[in-house]
Amino acid sequence: MAENGFKCAHRPCKCTVPSEGEFCGDHCSKAAGSQAPETLCGCGHPACGTSPQARPEEQSDG
Numbered sequence: 317m318a319e320n321g322f323k324c325a326h327r328p329c330k331c332t333v334p335s336e337g338e339f340c341g342d343h344c345s346k347a348a349g350s351q352a353p354e355t356l357c358g359c360g361h362p363a364c365g366t367s368p369q370a371r372p373e374e375q376s377d378g
């Protein structure tokens with residue numbers, strides 16, 4: 317399988333993006349623009365295995 321994508325422009329991020337220099341999300345876009353670089357990406361995507369914010373309850377009675 318050939319990798320059909322580019323790595324997120326955010327250094328510590330492991331996500332894949334469709335275009336070179338793009339960000340996987342708003343988190344990386346801001347993090348990369350910030351003066352203080354992140355050691356661990358916190359975009360919350362599975363590729364990074366991190367969560368930007370913990371949700372106390374994630375249930376919906378739908």
Ligand SMILES: [Zn+2]
Binds near residue numbers: 324329344358361364
């Ligand atoms: Zn990431």
Ligand SMILES: [Zn+2]
Binds near residue numbers: 326
């Ligand atoms: Zn990213």
